Amino acid sequence: MSSSRATRPQVASVDVVVVGAGFAGLSAAERLVSTGQSVLVLEGRDRVGGRSLSGEVAGVRVDLGATWVSRRHTAIRDLASRAGCTLTGQFAEGRNVLWMAGRRRTYQGTIPPVSPAALVDMARVQQALNKLVASIDAEAAWNSPQAGEFDAISFGEWLDRKHALAATRALMTIVSKVQWGCSPGDVSLLHALRYIRAAGGVDHMLDVEGGQQQERYVETTQEIAKRVAEQLGDRVVLGTPVRRISQDGHGVTVRTDSAEIKAKYAIVTVATPQRAEIEFDPALPEQAEGLAKTWRMGVLSKAFVAYEKPFWRANGLSGEALTDTGTVFITFDVSPDVHGPGILMTFCDPRVFDGFSPQLRRGRVVQQLVQLYGTQASAPIDYLDHCWGAEPFAPGGPNPAVAPYATTTYGPALTEPHGRVHWAGTETAGEWAGCMNGAVLTGQRAAERVAAAAARELQEVPVR
Ligand SMILES: Cc1cc2nc3c(=O)[nH]c(=O)nc-3n(C[C@H](O)[C@H](O)[C@H](O)COP(=O)(O)OP(=O)(O)OC[C@H]3O[C@@H](n4cnc5c(N)ncnc54)[C@H](O)[C@@H]3O)c2cc1C
Incomplete structure (x- = not known):
């Protein structure tokens, strides 16, 4: 790994430039290197890991960002196990604490000590939510049968229409704040359903035992990223924000503050709003621009x-x-x-x-x-x-807080390549969007798509 202040990227030409050294970028690079491609990963921050970051409190390493994995998160678990990290x-x-409506109560298990009416209401709303979640197309939520209807209202408005009781609303507000970093009124119902579907349903999203x-x-999740980056060595360059990506029929030119790198393809793994910080030439199509502008981070x-x-x-x-x-x-x-x-x-x-x-x-x-x-x-x-x-660079998280209409209008642009520029990052995942597992899967997927495109191009070269 090198820092731009000490070592400016000297590589004039590689097969693929990867933008961002979070789990998506590092996984893309790892996969490309394993297939013999030359790769350069450019990271704007002075560290790897993106939304995974370690801190230390009382001498113990803790996760300031991403923390948990479920048994079903096999891609990140595999990466971590290869990096020698321990679960x-x-x-x-013991008993959990519930502080609601100014009252402290403790309870065992998953059922909170609320009134019988509130319990019935929570089950009713959760059941209704699960029914909608089941109708969502995980890979393309905007193509789901009632996508337009679900995207026209916020999660909060849906709770209103369901006449959710105060306790149910309080619980769903906590879910919304943790998942999308916003209140239910600030997130489209379709976006919420897409993420719940991606997380394996309401129960898997919320549970400790058997859930996410x-x-x-033990070593923290950023340590996984650090170890993968160490394996990639000087292919990862820190402190190097990508400012511009131009392309023609032969390849891409990626510009940073200190260098221009030529490559056959670029894989951009930044979170959706940060796509807007990069200048593209030719410019992104209208739908892709709309995506970057409207999918703001929570x-x-x-x-x-x-x-x-x-x-x-x-x-x-x-x-x-x-x-x-x-x-x-x-x-x-x-x-x-x-x-x-x-x-x-x-x-x-x-x-x-x-x-x-x-x-x-x-x-x-x-x-x-x-x-x-x-x-x-x-x-x-x-x-x-x-x-x-x-955060001064690439702020926000854990996920975008996408308002009504922005999923159906701009969602298809999440993964649609822009010529030689391919997209990865947890937002672009179908299953497991919003977590580290989704990020790893999309990095690997983008690497495979780029390798396939390169192979097709080779076949198309006329033999003289
Ligand atoms: C508080 C919090 C808690 C979370 N908890 C969990 C959890 O428990 N479990 C879980 O699975 N997930 C959790 N997540 C989500 C998880 O962190 C993300 O899904 C995952 O890390 C995203 O990886 P990524 O590679 O797609 O994106 P990122 O990690 O965001 O990586 C993108 C990288 O691109 C870089 N970048 C941006 N713009 C540029 C540019 N122009 N040039 C160069 N580089 C650029 C960024 O600096 C960043 O490093 C949490 C996130 C947060 C913030």
């Missing part, structure tokens, strides 16, 4: 609070909490073991978090943990947070 189960023993939150990596923030020991475990609590008020809306126990340090990972609402000073952010999170876990939570030994919306 650990998400701790979930089942396991995480925002989510995370904070980690460390204690001497995971004291909540001794009190019979799992460290898992759901709340409908305040800054924190979910917590999980990511302690290395029972001996400590005890670490609570919290998801925070950026609207009441990102713009505040580090001291205020910390104070607010700790105060809320005291409400959830009692006075022992008032004496942390360490604290760390990360605001994805405040």
Whole structure:
């Protein structure tokens, strides 16, 4: 791996330039190298991993971005296993905490202690949602039978039409904030259904046991990316934003601030809104431009609070909490073991978090943990947070918060190649869009498509 400040990309010509060194870009490069292609991966940040980033709290490495994998995420698991990274189960023993409508309750298992009427309502809405999800075409949601109807309203408006009770709405708001980094009113129903379908359904999306939150990596998920990048060596160049991609019938020219690289093809893996930051010549067709302009990223923030020991475990609590008020809306126990340090990972609402000073952010999170876990939570030994919306380069995450109409109008442009420019990145996935597994699959898919296009071109060269 090289940094542009120390080593400017000297390579004048390669087979394929890959833009972005997240899981999609690194997987594309890995696959291309294995088939004998020469590759250069250009990454705008001074690190690899994209929306996967490690931090350290109380001496323990934690995931500031992507964390969990499910048993069904076989592509990222395979990549991680080849990189020598180790899985650990998400701790979930004991009672969970629910803070709703100003009241704290604890409960065992997955059924929250709400009124019987609210429970019936949650089941009713979830069932209705699952029915719609089943009708969605995972590979092309915009071609689903009722796509136009679903894309004309927001997820929030659908909840209104279903007359969802307050408790159901609160639960769905938490889901929306975690998945799309926005409130249900800010995301199209079709976009929400597409992501739920991609995540294997509502249950698989939300569950720890048997679901998407089942396991995480001891070394952190960014470590997987770092190890893959190490294998790729000098083919990965950091601190090198791609500014312009031009093309003619023979190849592409990729321009950065310091170099021009010629290649037969480019694979662009940046998140959808960041496509708009690159100048294309010829320009992107109208639909592809619309996609980049309307598929804006949602925002989510995370904070980690460390204690001497995971004291909540001794009190019979799992460290898992759901709340409908305040800054924190979910917590999980990511302690290395029972001996400590005890670490609570919290998801925070950026609207009441990102713009505040580090001291205020910390104070607010700790105060809320005291409400959830009692006075022992008032004496942390360490604290760390990360605001994805405040990242200077490629901000936002985890996923785009796509408003009504933008999926049916612009969705087909997600994967449609622009001449010699192919697209990858988790947004372009069918199954597993929105997670690391989707990113890996799309990188591999784009590499195969480019290899196939190159082979076709070779066959078309007239023999003299
Ligand atoms: C807070 C949070 C929690 C998450 N939790 C999970 C989870 O538990 N499990 C899970 O599976 N997923 C999770 N995700 C989602 C997961 O991180 C992403 O799906 C995945 O990492 C996306 O990979 P990617 O390669 O498609 O895109 P990215 O990781 O975004 O990579 C794209 C890269 O392109 C670079 N780039 C952008 N523009 C340019 C340019 N012009 N030139 C050069 N480089 C450029 C960016 O810097 C970036 O490194 C989470 C994400 C966040 C933010």
